[in-house]
Amino acid sequence: MLHRSWALFALKWTMIRRSLERTHYSGYLILLVLFLLGTLASLGIGFLLYYLGSLVEKDKAFPALLLLLDGVVILYCFFYAWGLLLELQRTDLIDFRKILLLPISLPAVFLINFMVSLLGPLFLFSIPALTGLLWGLRPHMGNGIFPAGFLMALSFAVMLGAWSYYLRGRLAILMEHPRHRRLIFMLLPIGFIFLAQLPAIIMQVASKNAPGRTSGALLSFIEPHLISINQAVPFLWPAYGLWSVCTREALWVFPASIVAMWLVALLGLRMGYVTTLRHYMGTYASSRTAASVRPKRKMRPPITAKRIPFLAEDTSALVCGFYTSFSRHPHVRMLLLMPICFGLFVLFMHYSGAYGNTASSRAWIPTACLLWPFINFSFFMFNIFGIDTFSFQALQLLPAPRYKYLLAKNIAIAPIVLGLVSFFIAVSLFLADVPGGIILLSFLLAIQLFLLFSTIGNFISIKFPHRLHRDALRAPGRRLYMVINGFASTLLSTLLIIPALLCLLVYRYPPRFLTHQHGTWGLFLPAFLLTIITAILYWKTLPHAGDLLTAEEHLISVKLLGDRD
Amino acid sequence: MEYSIESHGLTKAYNGRNVVDELCLRIERGTFYGFLGPNGAGKSTTIKMLTGIIAPTSGSARILGYDLKRNMLAIKKRIGVVPEEQCLFENLTAPEYLTFIGRMYGLPRQVALNRTRELIEVMGLDNAVDTLILEFSTGMKKRLSLCAAMIHDPEILFLDEPFEGVDAIASRTIRTVLEQARKRGATIFLTSHILEVVERLCTHVSIIHEGKLLFQGALEGLAQGARLDEAFLNLVNNGKTAETGLSWLGAGN
Numbered sequence: 001m002l003h004r005s006w007a008l009f010a011l012k013w014t015m016i017r018r019s020l021e022r023t024h025y026s027g028y029l030i031l032l033v034l035f036l037l038g039t040l041a042s043l044g045i046g047f048l049l050y051y052l053g054s055l056v057e058k059d060k061a062f063p064a065l066l067l068l069l070d071g072v073v074i075l076y077c078f079f080y081a082w083g084l085l086l087e088l089q090r091t092d093l094i095d096f097r098k099i100l101l102l103p104i105s106l107p108a109v110f111l112i113n114f115m116v117s118l119l120g121p122l123f124l125f126s127i128p129a130l131t132g133l134l135w136g137l138r139p140h141m142g143n144g145i146f147p148a149g150f151l152m153a154l155s156f157a158v159m160l161g162a163w164s165y166y167l168r169g170r171l172a173i174l175m176e177h178p179r180h181r182r183l184i185f186m187l188l189p190i191g192f193i194f195l196a197q198l199p200a201i202i203m204q205v206a207s208k209n210a211p212g213r214t215s216g217a218l219l220s221f222i223e224p225h226l227i228s229i230n231q232a233v234p235f236l237w238p239a240y241g242l243w244s245v246c247t248r249e250a251l252w253v254f255p256a257s258i259v260a261m262w263l264v265a266l267l268g269l270r271m272g273y274v275t276t277l278r279h280y281m282g283t284y285a286s287s288r289t290a291a292s293v294r295p296k297r298k299m300r301p302p303i304t305a306k307r308i309p310f311l312a313e314d315t316s317a318l319v320c321g322f323y324t325s326f327s328r329h330p331h332v333r334m335l336l337l338m339p340i341c342f343g344l345f346v347l348f349m350h351y352s353g354a355y356g357n358t359a360s361s362r363a364w365i366p367t368a369c370l371l372w373p374f375i376n377f378s379f380f381m382f383n384i385f386g387i388d389t390f391s392f393q394a395l396q397l398l399p400a401p402r403y404k405y406l407l408a409k410n411i412a413i414a415p416i417v418l419g420l421v422s423f424f425i426a427v428s429l430f431l432a433d434v435p436g437g438i439i440l441l442s443f444l445l446a447i448q449l450f451l452l453f454s455t456i457g458n459f460i461s462i463k464f465p466h467r468l469h470r471d472a473l474r475a476p477g478r479r480l481y482m483v484i485n486g487f488a489s490t491l492l493s494t495l496l497i498i499p500a501l502l503c504l505l506v507y508r509y510p511p512r513f514l515t516h517q518h519g520t521w522g523l524f525l526p527a528f529l530l531t532i533i534t535a536i537l538y539w540k541t542l543p544h545a546g547d548l549l550t551a552e553e554h555l556i557s558v559k560l561l562g563d564r565d
Numbered sequence: 566m567e568y569s570i571e572s573h574g575l576t577k578a579y580n581g582r583n584v585v586d587e588l589c590l591r592i593e594r595g596t597f598y599g600f601l602g603p604n605g606a607g608k609s610t611t612i613k614m615l616t617g618i619i620a621p622t623s624g625s626a627r628i629l630g631y632d633l634k635r636n637m638l639a640i641k642k643r644i645g646v647v648p649e650e651q652c653l654f655e656n657l658t659a660p661e662y663l664t665f666i667g668r669m670y671g672l673p674r675q676v677a678l679n680r681t682r683e684l685i686e687v688m689g690l691d692n693a694v695d696t697l698i699l700e701f702s703t704g705m706k707k708r709l710s711l712c713a714a715m716i717h718d719p720e721i722l723f724l725d726e727p728f729e730g731v732d733a734i735a736s737r738t739i740r741t742v743l744e745q746a747r748k749r750g751a752t753i754f755l756t757s758h759i760l761e762v763v764e765r766l767c768t769h770v771s772i773i774h775e776g777k778l779l780f781q782g783a784l785e786g787l788a789q790g791a792r793l794d795e796a797f798l799n800l801v802n803n804g805k806t807a808e809t810g811l812s813w814l815g816a817g818n
Contacts, residue, residue, distance in 0.1 A: 302660045
């Protein structure tokens with residue numbers, strides 16, 4: 001047994017070492033920076049929690065203390081869930097499938113994998129934060145708060161880890177089917193975004209219902225429900241248990257919480273193990289073969305047979321193919337669904353009066369609506385071959401002039417980006433009494449921005465192509481690269497929108513010479529000229545970009561297909 | 566003699582190592598050509614160079630009389646390729662993909678649609694017309710790749726391991742279709758590890774090992790009455806037969 005455990009440990013260590021060896025030195029540098037930032041953030045949160053903890057007075061501890069503890073737990077859960085989302089497709093360090101044939105204790109492997117999943121960066125970074133909170137509570141609650149707090153935190157981490165491990169296993173089974181996987185990748189981020197907005201909604205509802213709307217009134221409104229919620233929701237048990245120690249009311253709650261959390265953790269682990277084992281033993285029917293058993297259907301004329309007016313036959317086919325492929329990518333669908341969810345949230349907050357009603361803040365709504373789609377989609381517009389990487393070799397084999405690929409890619413993304421701009425502007429019209437001039441200007445600038453992003457994006461896509469995951473917005477095995485890329489894309493997008501912003505500013509704060517000579521229409525002149533110049537720039541650079549693509553397509557192919565999923 | 570594929574000193578180097586080394590091929594029109602070699606011999610790299618997916622480090626090639634470097638688009642109009650990796654538009658369905666490919670080769674839309682229907686039916690993909698390519702099995706993707714390579718009736722078909730992951734029924738269909746194409750005058754350039762298939766289909770073969778061409782000519786010239794696998798092993802192993810066996814199973818006793 002001992003030598004088998006040693007072999008597993010050696011295997012695990014070799015795998016970690018190999019993954020580190022593959023990392024570029026710049027990756028280590030970024031990791032170091034991220035680690036330092038994480039440590040700083042953790043220390044900052046630690047000091048904040050120390051301050052908040054020291055504010056809590058023992059005799060007035062309820063409900064402020066319980067609310068504080070609940071907040072800490074929810075914050076930890078949020079970061080944990082976010083980490084879980086990022087790690088969703090990470091395979092276990094020791095893959096069950098590969099060792100199923102060996103005479104090794106499967107529960108031992110399962111436990112090793114679970115322990116590894118538990119010791120993430122969040123676990124480390126939460127230690128200073130927790131210490132700060134407990135240090136802040138110490139003057140009122142005594143030294144006993146430290147062992148109680150750490151024991152509670154450990155129990156909670158194990159419980160959360162066990163259930164998230166089980167959930168990850170379940171999701172992994174679901175994601176065996178490509179369509180289910182895509183649905184999960186699409187819905188999960190939306191779910192998390194909604195969850196992130198939930199506290200704001202709750203606080204808004206509470207503040208609306210609390211008489212007087214002061215913080216004291218708000219607390220007294222929440223108070224009757226707080227204990228019941230803490231008792232009913234297992235993830236709030238640590239807060240409830242620690243609160244019982246601090247207030248010395250119902251002290252039995254503390255050991256009961258600890259025992260309950262460990263029992264729940266064991267149940268989660270047991271269920272996780274059984275699910276994993278059943279999955280790998282083939283108990284769950286695989287849906288991968290579903291494609292081959294469907295009844296035969298009559299073929300309808302596909303979307304790629306459509307003709308687009310004013311475009312050549314091959315460009316039409318390219319646009320149809322690219323548009324269909326692009327619009328089916330789960331992340332694009334998520335980006336399209338998100339504004340609807342976010343729009344509902346904004347509408348709710350707007351009607352509940354959360355945003356105030358000042359005309360000056362409303363006047364900026366169309367600007368935000370204009371820019372948001374471009375910031376969101378810049379990642380795709382700057383990497384037009386990365387989203388459907390495996391098709392690039394198919395494109396290489398086709399006998400079409402390469403500039404047509406760029407043109408078709410740009411046209412294919414236009415209905416999505418410009419459609420979103422239109423949708424946002426329509427919503428902003430509904431929300432605020434926006435003048436017609438601003439709407440007209442926004443549409444004009446949307447076209448300018450689209451042409452500018454396409455012009456720059458074409459060259460960036462050729463010079464810096466990178467493969468995106470087929471189901472999500474990330475490059476397989478290159479998380480740090482994606483972080484840098486995200487920053488760079490956002491920075492470049494910010495630079496590219498400056499001319500459009502200037503045009504909006506000119507409209508809002510008109511210089512006298514424009515209105516003097518051309519009346520109100522003079523305010524549109526800068527935007528109109530800018531759009532014309534950008535259109536000429538796009539048209540003139542397109543053949544050059546096509547030539548560059550022809551020259552670099554072998555290199556792009558190597559970069560995109562270098563390593564597969 | 567007019568060759569459909571002709572290369573002179575075609576070389577591809579990665580990190581200073583020649584993966585394909587001074588390759589000189591001469592393939593006549595209408596030939597069913599088997600390009601054989603062990604794993605890592607340089608077969609796929611050769612196909613990638615001849616089809617314009619990767620650029621050669623040195624050397625030249627002519628496909629259907631066109632220079633590979635200067636007339637790449639003209640060549641691509643006349644060839645069909647089934648690459649080693651299945652590089653397809655994964656977010657499209659098979660009919661969408663084939664119609665798209667057909668139109669890209671300049672087929673009128675109705676012709677592209679008709680050929681798509683026929684190819685899908687013949688290749689047994691008609692039970693998956695609404696399925697995204699993403700969900701296809703390896704064999705289905707291989708068959709779809711072949712459909713895409715054939716939709717424009719090419720003069721040369723480059724096939725990199727077309728029978729890999731394909732079941733016996735589909736394999737039979739593919740062989741029939743390839744035979745039909747050859748009878749119409751197409752040249753078929755095929756790599757395969759399944760030597761029985763090569764023996765049954767190919768008229769000419771060449772053998773590449775560690776990037777170098779060891780043999781090129783008619784199949785009979787290589788086999789000389791022996792089985793193809795024996796001739797292949799003799800050539801690749803330089804006549805040496807490896808002494809194999811495991812000590813605990815009694816080898817060497």
